[in-house]
Amino acid sequence: MREKIISHSVRLICVGGAVLSLGATAQTTEAPMQTVQVTGSRIASPGAESPSPLQVLTSADIAASGATNLQELLMKNPTLGTPSVSRTNSNFSTSSAGVSTVDLRNLGTNRTLVLLNGRRFVAGIPGETAVDLNVIPTDFIERVELLTGGASATYGSDAVAGVVNIITKRNFTGLVLDVQGGQSTKHDDTKKKFTATWGTSNADATNNIMVHFGYSKQGAVYSKDRAASAIDQTSAFDETDLFRVTKPFYSSFAPQGRFFQADGSSFTYDRNGNIIPWNTNGTNGATPTGFNRSDFRSIAVPTDRYLLATTGTLALNDKHSVFFEGNYASTRVTTKLEPFGLGSEEIYEANGGQVPAEMLVGGVLRRNPYVPDRLYNNIEDTDGDGLRDYYFTRRMSEVGTRGSKANRDTFRLATGVKGTFNLLREWNYETYVAYGQTKESQSGNGQVNVLNFRNALEAYQDVNDVNNNNNRNEIICADATARAQGCVPINVFGFGTISPEALRYVNAPSSLNTAVTQKLAGGSINGEVFDLPAGAIGVAAGFEWRGEESSSEADALTQSGLNAGNALPPTFGKFNVKELFAEVRVPVLKDKPFVKELNFSAAARRGKYSTVGYTSSWNVGGEWSPIADVRIRATRALSTRAPNINELYQPAQQTFPADIVDPCEGITATGGGARGDACRAAPGVMANIMANGAFTLTQADQQGISGYDRGNPNLREEKGRSTTVGVVWTPRSIAPLKNFTFTADYFDIKIADTLVFMPRQYALENCYGGDGTLCNVITRRPEQMGANNAGSLEYIDSLVNNTGSTATEGVDLTASWVGAVGPGRLNARLAWTWLREGYDTPTPGAERDYWAGEIQQSPKNKASINLAYKWGPLGISGTTTHIGKAYLDDQFLAQFDLPRNSVGVGSRTYQDFQVTYEFRKKWEFYLGLDNAFNTKAPPIVTGLPGNTTGAETEAGAYDPIGRRYYLGLRATL
Template sequence: MREKRLSQSVRLMCLGSVMVGMTAQAQGQQAPVQAAPTQTAQTAQEAPMQTVQVTGSRIRAPGAESASPLQVLTATDIAASGVTNLQELLLKNPTLGTPSVSRTNSNFSTSSAGVSTVDLRSLGTSRTLVLLNGRRFVAGIPGETAVDLNVIPTDFIERVDMLTGGASATYGSDAVAGVVNIVTKRNFNGLILDAQGGQSTKHDDTKKKFSATWGVSNAEGTSNIMTHFGYTKQGAVYSKDRPETAVDQTSENDPEDLFKVIRPFYSSYAPQGRFFHDEGSYTYDAAGNVIPWSTNGTASLAATGFNRSAFRSIAVPTERYLLATTGNMALNENHSLFFEGNYAATRVATRIEPFALGAEDIYPASGGQVPAEFLVDGTLRRNPIVPQYLYDRISDTDGDGLRDYYFTRRMAEVGTRSSQANRDTFRLAGGVKGNFNLVRQWNYEAYVAYGQTKEAQSSTGQVNVLNFRNALEAIQDVDDANNNGNTAETVCRDANARLQGCVPINVFGLGTISPEALKYVGAPGSLETQITQKLAGGSITGDIFDLPAGAVGFAAGFEWRGENSSAVPDALTQAGLNGGNELPPTFGDFNVKELFAEVRVPILKDQPFARALDLSGSFRRGNYSTVGYTSSWNAGVEWSPVSDLKFRATRALSTRAPNINELFQPPQQTFPADIVDPCEGVTASSSGARDAACRAAPGVMENIAENGSFTLNQADIQGISGYDRGNPNLKAEKGWSTTIGFVWTPRSIPAIRNFAFTVDYFDIKIDDALVFMPRQFALENCYGGDGSLCNVITRRPTQIGGNSSGSLEYIDSLVSNSGGVATEGVDVTVSWADRVGPGRLSTRLAWTWLREGYDVPTPGADRDYWAGEVDSAAKNRATLNLGYRWGPWNINSTTSYIGKAALDDQFLAQFDIPRNGVTVGSKTYQDFQVSYDINKKWQVYLGLDNAFDTKAPPIVSGLPGSDTGAETVAGTYDPIGRRYYAGLRLSL
């Protein structure tokens, strides 16, 4: 199996380095493929040159190659990795950055948990276009364009082409960073069954997989059908089961050692509650006794805070049922019908700690002041649930003449906050293709497609804020209002609430809330999302006339696309009345009509110092219902001075229209982490523009007067909120990309004829880039900058409950066309395969050096460099694949290298630390697989991932890039550890 892969890869690279996209099409027909045939390098080289189509071009031509850098993963690569999800393998490729959503960084997502996305060049998933067989696929995240790779069965894939650089002229919007084209198997004959199981050495991250792939063709090979069924289940990994994540912790923010942690760093919201009075605060022990509050404990006091990590997850459990099918039916020798079908049912579960409730969630107007007594018909009535200890120590704090108190409490009785998401993706595509003669032979294709992703999410652990308020306001029923003859019982004060089932709630102590009260205040949540995509398109391709160097190839066509998305939370969530994030519904749609054309012109052939010289160009014009007209183009040149050497270059203008969320998302509440308040430490006499801007806030001055300097407590650090919102006035962004490279395939040297070497320089600059304004940047602008972004920042004017005066309450962020985004670097690939000893050795190295990468948050602002940062992309990344085939044995290894990386420079600036001043070391991960062919039908395989149990760097809470629960950048580094698997394949 490995030998077949390398011989094919070498041939493809000999034809054009990392050129693939071969559809094996001659005269518009596809040749049948048998189940797992053996093919040597020699037979591959002797195979006749066929008409091929390369990802990145719509022109079919003999020996066509890509003028843009193109890297490829084959079906054998996938099999040798043992992955159940394509994202797991793609992330080892150095051209890909940290994905926005994966199984290990989405446990806290309000929607789309467990979705698997890809991010070429670290430019964002929205700038990476994912195609299936050259056509768009419906998105997996509402309001976005990112495709969920969970829904593509790995065993159904023939290869994956990764084209880096602008490709909008060929494929349309979203291809600013490049294209990932997933090509499925075709004309497969036979049946393959594959079963696999595995787990981590910590006995979690369990993996189960079963798949069946079946195909049949007619005798002539002109008609065929292929079907795949797959089932996978990946188990959870909980934070409590790893010593490095089992306890709440945070960076001490010590400039001398930012990796120094405070551990434990418990939450101040505990299940027994914390209660504030005029003299301070207190809590209760397990026996119900009053004790002093001490969040993390002291030498003389036990810790009374709450360990959230005991309930968090590193990886969410994911279960998938997959069905895929393709077919082709010949109408006659020149025309055929084709279809593709995909269905995926994904089940994902998330779990986080019980809900943290603060009195301000119940009484926002008064800053969380809870009344302990009431005037009822002119008579002062005390709340009998409020303990005498607290009642004696509180006074009127909100000016209504009645005693008030404040509390925080972890709602452990309600249970953990969990969600069950049922996500279903359905897609059908079909059309007609063939060829016709019009002076010359032309190929054509016309298709329609419909795709839909629906998610139904149910969640637990929240409370109804209005009901909770009614339940807190209790009185003694001295007037027997409920006519039960008992005048000593405690009832809810509000008569209407009593009619609706209100039961008084006792929040004072551990486990004090009754089941009846829980039933009244509990608020199960729901979220319904739907994404719909409709496509129609057609193209023709052929030769328009001959030049001395060959035929001029031409392609042209049209595409129409309609996108619709909605996300509708339950009514309480929409209103922010369940104590959590306020999430209004999002609705949006758009459509686009596009025309495109492409030409390939051979200039020279078989001339001195010009074995071949070809020029290519493409152009696309689109009309969006949202942003109007857009234009994209691409120009390329390929020059081979001799047969073994090729130089290539492209220049392209790509466009990306804003997606539905960027345009139409209403303000949605979020709770950002890793925010550093620039005012911390400011005093009444400290100097500098930052200090003066901070003191202009009344709450900051009050805090300084109280503490001598602006001081924050734990509740302040954990209590920052804000709203993200779209912007209907956006325009399309434009990406300028340049690639220059060469390919050396020394076929004329027999000793190394199976060797290939490529070097490609890339430079991508995006004008008017669509971005959410970074919150830390807004703070830096407001305090010490020009102050233009102070309007998005809200500070608490005075002390509220457990928060300090002047502490940050809200930092909002708006999507805008920013000053730009850019990246620049070099890709190198080396491959070689030949017989060594009794078997065949195959090697492939891919290395990316990221020279530069930066954002310009707002027009005219300074560059925010991200290249080489842990939460973006290390400057050096590499992957080395080795394979050795000896008779029935096949041994494969994959070495993944992530170079040294630094903490975010904007974060470091808070401590006057220069860029790249604090770094984490490089990490190397080693994967192995051994397979043995028992006979021609049966194969057994064993695999070991992260064989040396390489630990992820400690990017803990409080440091930029930290993923909650994982205490590292879980989309980049492996947070799980060593794991193994075993499987069995049957081919019939």
């Protein structure tokens, strides 16, 4: 049965002009032409030709890759960009760590629609639409079809960049067991996998059922175990060395603390409790006093998965049948990073982090006895209350490493009825309903309760025995209410000085619970209406209803920002959409001079969202074959993306923007045009001008700007216009090339009304000198603040708005051949993408921010070459993945007056191999080697754009782990 499935896939790929599968093309027996449905169209037709670029990966490709999850294989396809979330770039994520997403054309995961058997799948990230590929068992997949270009008219919102349609196996009979184990040559990144797939079917395959169970475990990779990331480092601009790497570059937040004196100097402690000068990186031969965070960080997060999947069909009669699909995935992910670095400004925010070294208790001055004399005698009153204050930073090692343990469960069930009916002609129909839910329960550690920490820092010796315990030497908390609630004084001076009792008082375990729910209902019909001289006109029409809901709720301390981290208020939102769609395919000419075949197709969709209202999408396409071996194809499409729940409903989250330039600075009582008039209209600004002669800012004013990022319920949909033009050459009439296929496709995608967070500087320019529509997001300090900071910027909020635009343009080339070579059979395939251009603009009229060729987005050239040779029971396959040279972000380089594409990294090429051996027809042994030549990832260190924290490279695009091998045994029973 497996051979029949593979043969069917080959037929589809050859006729469709897509990329040939390596493993699948080993079967070349021609099957009778079938009526099938291809991704990008709902019309089932002979040949399943697609006017849009379509690439296909089959189950044999997946098996030959040894991939544990589908993302590992898809990332080798050059049409895909760097994923926003993967196992190697999500260790610092506050949620959704270890999720595996895909990103077509580098346009964002939210613009790539992932389908399962042509239907939507529930998202794996709260508030978004990105599907977690971890939950799709690779051994259950028959093929994956990659449609690049707008497809919203066929599939609805989010298909602006294209569609990844995962097709599961059907009509499978028997039992397949697969056991695999492996690790890196550094003895980490361990991999264990066991899967069992069972299926049964009646003789004509009208009744069938398949069940799959899988377990996989992928181990951690720690930063300290790779030379490139074992020591904290940073990159700084140097005129002669460009971006010079400083290594080590330890953190100044150390476990023993750092304490600042009135003269600006600071000191710390050694392991014996002695006070020593502070020396972060050990200059001039001194012992380093800083902290190496890389000792604790992770490159790859450990991930455990349990997967259960099932599908089946039950015939009601010879024309109608019931089908179902079920998926359940349980994923366990653990993140780990260094202990929390605490600065006293996070406890005493209002007065710049100054901690009282002495306090008035009952009108009597009391000194905190934990504060050493050296510090006590060298600090001053900094907040005007007449009492001495000090400032400190400290790594909270006693609290332990930070991190989280996340339990993520995904459930989905789809069922429906499909079949045929006669209405003058035979028509196909399908109706379905589906329900899916992803839940994540996360527990975290390593944070502190800010309020309790403040109470614990304000302590004094109980000489008056206020506790009435006959102990006048103990140190107690100054606040009586805090004492009644269990306050324990805390000693932050030195290594391990925080007592277990104080630790329990200030410790703040965290939690996060998220849920994503998706409900679907839909139906469609397709068939032929009447015949033309060139063939029958095919049509399809249908409806869909979808409801999406998402929630994310952290613990109370995290919500309020009282655990020394960013405040994460709860997010909740939902929407629904009703849609109608139609499609037509018209054969215009056939078997005419210079027109072997000419077809026209069109599709349209009309939707009504509960959020953005009505939306429209359409596409038109055509295929022209001047001769049998050549097919020219083209499409033009308008696609839409409705805003997701986060973009609509994210509550205000505080941030502290940098590099803000106040357009009112320097404005005087007169002049300045429209900008001057708008500035003087603010009472605080005018008070400042009257006091200083011109609007004047202090350093504190410039560094004291805050603001809130929030969603926007008044958003509109994005609109993407895409054009693709391509040629398919299948020289079947040339004997030596009868199994050769070549495709070349040009793509051009432009997205308008892109959803972006409004740049704060843009809001300021709009308010002061523009049309003033954005003044409502700006808050200035009042005139009562006094001349020093009256009128200075206090808050600049940023909403998600439809102000941006995005574009990308390039060419895809593919070539494939299969045939006999010597005693065996060779399959060869090449896929190459040249990215000519890609850019974003955040606001109308703003300069383009070009990203094509940049490290954070995508190099201009990416390619993969696959070779597979089969000789009797022995097979060998190899995959070469090439990532072209890439450059640092041009906006970053501009800060140093460096031109675009002046600083970057060279190309990287990775080679994977797999050897298989079949014995007794039922058993297959396989051995694989990934990154066989141990190609090192380029150094993109801390301080450079594209750096993944803990990896010292762009870990989503390059391999930070190194050479890995695996062994496996597959049995077909």
